[in-house]
Amino acid sequence: MTIYTVHHSTAYRYPRPVKLGQHQMLFRPRDSFDQRLLDCQLAIKPDPIEIRWIHDVFGNCLTLVDFNILAEDLEFETTIRLEHTPENAPDFRIEEYAREHPFAYDDNELPDLDPYIRRHYPADTAVPEWLSKFVPLGVNRPTGQLLMTLNEAIAEGFSYQRRTMRGTQTPAETIGLQRGTCRDFALLMMEAARSLGFAARFITGYVYVPDRDGPTRLGGGSTHAWCSIYVPGSGWVEFDPTNGIVGNRDLIRVGVARTPAQAIPLSGSYWGDAGDDASMEVTVNVKSEPIAEAEIASNAMP
Incomplete structure (x- = not known):
């Protein structure tokens, strides 16, 4: 078992202020027997007027972000931490x-x-x-x-x-x-x-x-x-x-x-002129840390 920390940042830069529309994010991992979410953080600039969480038709956790502002810069930063249990080899137990x-x-x-x-x-x-x-x-x-x-x-x-x-x-x-x-x-x-x-x-x-x-x-x-x-x-x-x-x-x-x-990680809309296309910078880092034996014992199923 390993603990992963994922830091994901996306920054949009517009040539002049544009009116930001709703954005949709898909970044929260699906909990299952082989991965368990420990922490999830989200930071957005400028401040949105509302953040909603829903499940889509596939059961994915979507984040809907609404704005009511003109802006030249738009930044999303997420950090997730989770336990991950890898499969060392395929186990085809086929009917x-x-x-x-x-x-x-x-x-x-x-x-x-x-x-x-x-x-x-x-x-x-x-x-x-x-x-x-x-x-x-x-x-x-x-x-x-x-x-x-x-x-x-x-x-x-x-x-x-x-x-x-x-x-x-x-x-x-x-x-x-x-x-x-x-x-x-x-x-x-x-x-x-x-x-x-x-x-x-x-x-x-x-x-x-x-x-x-x-x-x-x-x-x-x-x-x-x-x-x-x-x-x-x-x-x-x-x-x-x-x-x-x-x-x-x-x-x-x-x-x-x-x-x-x-299954697009981040999408959204804005209102502006034809020449107001944004530049985009994306940074993703995935780090690992071995899980302590004591933590494994405490998290073990009874």
């Missing part, structure tokens, strides 16, 4: 009927999984053509092995390239360019898995990078994205095709959604 692919999901689960199975780019032939290179049609394969192969194919076959432009590349664009960001790779794996009949969903959060750990707060950094695939008997299994990770090791889960557009 007998799903141990080999292809298989059909249970009728009781299918209505809930169906939105996550449907392809979002059904007319796109690039994904099936790319899959055919290492997943031959008409051949049964162990389900866990197939998913790990798909994860590795993206991690080893594509180059990561940070992009400041908003939005996510289509899977066809990522395949054509042979490069992308973590959001692009997550979407590619989701679409590939869906084309094989799996239920897949998008995850946004943070990744712990040991090389960036230490007493000094470093600049730069960013949020991270990966995906999860529903495997009968194992539930939602996390796959990070950017880093080739299977399971939750080094991954701090914040929000899940059906599409990347539904």
